[in-house]
Amino acid sequence: MGEAYKLDCDSCVFTKNIFVGFGFSYMSLESIASFVQDTVLKRRIGEFIGNPSTRNDAYDALYVCPVCQAIRxxxxxxxxxxxxxxxxxxxxxxxxxxxxxxxxxxxVPAHLSCPACEKGKLKATFYMDWD
Incomplete structure (x- = not known):
């Protein structure tokens, strides 16, 4: 099951909702391929589907730029x-x-700098489970 968080800056009005974790749609490569929009990734997934030796891990994650603090x-x-x-x-x-x-x-106050003002720190507040 996944979790949803709201990220808030302690210095400005920046806020962002993020979803992290594992949902039902990540249980198989076929399911993941059905919602992936990126054609290169979809092709790569197709290369692994049907291979009995394939092992995979997939989930929603938070990515941060180490240079400019942008968030994805x-x-x-x-x-x-x-x-x-x-x-x-x-x-x-x-x-x-x-x-x-x-x-x-x-x-827990994150050690992430705010991508908007670059002065504040982000705090994550849980607001729901998702699957």
Whole structure:
């Protein structure tokens, strides 16, 4: 099951809702392929579907740019088979740096800087479970 959080800056009005974790739609590669919009990722998933040696992990994750603090809430997916492997990565939409996955906890001040004002820190507040 996944969790939804609201990120709030302690210095400005920045707020963002994010969804992290595992939902029912991530139980199979076929299901993931049905909602993925990126054609390159869809093709890569297709390369692993049907291979009995394939193992995969997929969930919604929070990604943060280490350079400019931009935030993305995106699918994490890793697929490994006897003959191939793939792990998704994201480029920052602002500065094109490779984004890093970040873990958050309810009501724990995150060590993330605000992407809007760059002075404040973000706090994550849980508001619902999702599946």
């Amino acid at each position: 809430n995106e699918l994490f997916i890793e697929m490994i088979s006897d003959s191939s492997q793939y792990k998704i990565s994201y480029a920052c939409p602002r500065c094109a740096s490779v984004m890093e996955q970040e873990h958050i906890e309810n009501n």
